[in-house]
Amino acid sequence: MTTVPLPPAYIERMKDLLGEDAEAFLQSYHLPRTQGLRMNPLKISHESPISQQLIREFNLEPVPWCPTGYYYDESSRPGKHPYHTAGLYYIQEPSAMSAVAILDPAPGEAVLDLAGAPGGKSTQIAGCMQGQGLLIANEIHPARAKILSENIERMGIANAVVTSAAPDKLAQRFPAFFDKIMLDAPCSGEGMFRKDPDAIAEWSPDHVRMCAARQMDILPDAVAMLKYGGLLAYSTCTFNREENESTIEELLHRYPEMELLKTERIWPHKQRGEGHFVALLRKNLSDLQEESNLEKTNTKGIARGRGNQNKPAKTNKHAADALLQFENFCKVVIPDYSRGCVEPLLFGDQLYLLPSTETFGSGQLDGLKVLRPGLHVGELKKNRFEPSHALALALTARELHTARTYRIAADSQETEAYLRGEALFTDRTENGWVIVTIDGFPLGWGKESEGQIKNHYPKGLRRTF
Numbered sequence: 353m354t355t356v357p358l359p360p361a362y363i364e365r366m367k368d369l370l371g372e373d374a375e376a377f378l379q380s381y382h383l384p385r386t387q388g389l390r391m392n393p394l395k396i397s398h399e400s401p402i403s404q405q406l407i408r409e410f411n412l413e414p415v416p417w418c419p420t421g422y423y424y425d426e427s428s429r430p431g432k433h434p435y436h437t438a439g440l441y442y443i444q445e446p447s448a449m450s451a452v453a454i455l456d457p458a459p460g461e462a463v464l465d466l467a468g469a470p471g472g473k474s475t476q477i478a479g480c481m482q483g484q485g486l487l488i489a490n491e492i493h494p495a496r497a498k499i500l501s502e503n504i505e506r507m508g509i510a511n512a513v514v515t516s517a518a519p520d521k522l523a524q525r526f527p528a529f530f531d532k533i534m535l536d537a538p539c540s541g542e543g544m545f546r547k548d549p550d551a552i553a554e555w556s557p558d559h560v561r562m563c564a565a566r567q568m569d570i571l572p573d574a575v576a577m578l579k580y581g582g583l584l585a586y587s588t589c590t591f592n593r594e595e596n597e598s599t600i601e602e603l604l605h606r607y608p609e610m611e612l613l614k615t616e617r618i619w620p621h622k623q624r625g626e627g628h629f630v631a632l633l634r635k636n637l638s639d640l641q642e643e644s645n646l647e648k649t650n651t652k653g654i655a656r657g658r659g660n661q662n663k664p665a666k667t668n669k670h671a672a673d674a675l676l677q678f679e680n681f682c683k684v685v686i687p688d689y690s691r692g693c694v695e696p697l698l699f700g701d702q703l704y705l706l707p708s709t710e711t712f713g714s715g716q717l718d719g720l721k722v723l724r725p726g727l728h729v730g731e732l733k734k735n736r737f738e739p740s741h742a743l744a745l746a747l748t749a750r751e752l753h754t755a756r757t758y759r760i761a762a763d764s765q766e767t768e769a770y771l772r773g774e775a776l777f778t779d780r781t782e783n784g785w786v787i788v789t790i791d792g793f794p795l796g797w798g799k800e801s802e803g804q805i806k807n808h809y810p811k812g813l814r815r816t817f
């Protein structure tokens with residue numbers, strides 16, 4: 353529901369666009385906005401009892417176009433629940449869930465989310481990838497990139513690199529590199545009017561033109577980073593043709609190798625959602641381009657990449673030592689920890705495990721602003737290893753099964769105390785690092801000694817109740 357009047361020019365344009373449907377569309381502004389959440393498949397499956405419990409507790413109803421998406425009723429406030437803190441789900445406007453469902457990323461692929469903050473689509477992509485392959489989640493604005501990085505951490509994503517780069521800078525590093533690219537473009541946000549009255553105040557025909565020009569600025573970089581045969585999903589949360597169909601027409605005109613596979617629109621007067629546009633495109637290799645590509649390969653020794661630069665940089669001795677310390681820590685605390693194919697990276701005393709593939713290593717990140725070069729596993733402190741919050745949240749059910757945990761109930765006083773940053777008390781006699789879990793899901797670290805668990809929940813995340 354919006355109480356702020358819509359700009360007359362906007363109303364006129366929507367009448368032109370929708371014809372006899374315009375009345376129903378304009379009436380939708382008198383209805384409440386739709387709210388949604390997406391379950392995190394890295395933590396819970398649809399069949400698990402906890403999913404069924406969430407469905408009952410928050411009165412969830414399925415979103416038709418996204419198997420993990422649900423509508424919730426505002427009064428249930430799932431964003432306040434400790435399960436949200438534990439990354440069991442992500443709050444996301446339902447129609448925004450359609451774009452990744454159409455792109456359909458898969459485990460093992462190299463995927464880029466080019467305009468990623470605050471992380472709705474990146475976290476959805478990571479759920480589809482099941483921890484396998486490489487996800488680069490990028491956001492140009494540093495403050496927003498930080499939020500993206502925090503959401504990647506909360507959702508327990510281990511195979512993501514979070515960068516904050518302009519699309520053209522990224523394109524220089526990753527020519528024809530990604531299997532799939534999501535470009536959820538900055539737009540005039542006409543689908544945000546019920547949620548955010550500021551979007552109404554910002555709207556003007558000039559703003560629409562400016563957004564369309566910016567989209568045409570970013571799209572060539574997305575095309576350049578896509579492998580031949582790769583897929584690009586372009587989406588906006590706006591209704592006008594300039595930023596949607598016309599932008600795609602212009603793209604197809606400029607890049608004949610791009611083929612439009614389908615477009616989809618969600619309208620607030622037709623579906624339960626605030627509105628979204630998605631176009632799915634494929635980059636094809638023509639016979640001519642195939643020949644010229646081969647030529648380039650023969651003369652410069654490069655094809656779809658940068659030869660040696662794509663190989664992981666040689667692990668330096670300090671990183672290898674740090675990895676050893678981490679492995680010794682795991683033997684005691686998380687004996688079944690499995691790190692997959694990674695390159696250890698040490699930034700100061702901070703150890704990260706960068707997802708490493710045949711074609712990707714740390715060399716490609718040189719000179720880029722990187723907020724999270726893979727999973728942050730911990731810090732070396734005078735030859736002691738201190739585990740990171742990100743590590744706790746990224747642990748899988750299998751790893752937790754044999755790990756040192758302290759289990760509390762999500763609805764207990766202890767959970768509130770832990771999230772406030774207080775110590776917990778136990779009659780156990782063990783000592784050392786322990787993962788505090790709520791109903792079996794990791795919430796953070798504690799350090800146990802003589803019946804007391806010292807709180808290691810990050811200070812910046814602590815809550816008041």
Ligand SMILES: C[S@@+](CC[C@H](N)C(=O)[O-])C[C@H]1O[C@@H](n2cnc3c(N)ncnc32)[C@H](O)[C@@H]1O
Pocket residue numbers: 448466467468469470471472473474491492493496518519536537538539566570
């Ligand atoms: C629609 S939002 C992305 C929402 C995100 N995909 C999600 O699902 O949570 C568009 C993003 O593009 C970013 N952006 C703005 N100007 C940009 C530019 N010139 N190049 C790339 N991204 C830009 C904005 O900061 C914003 O975070």
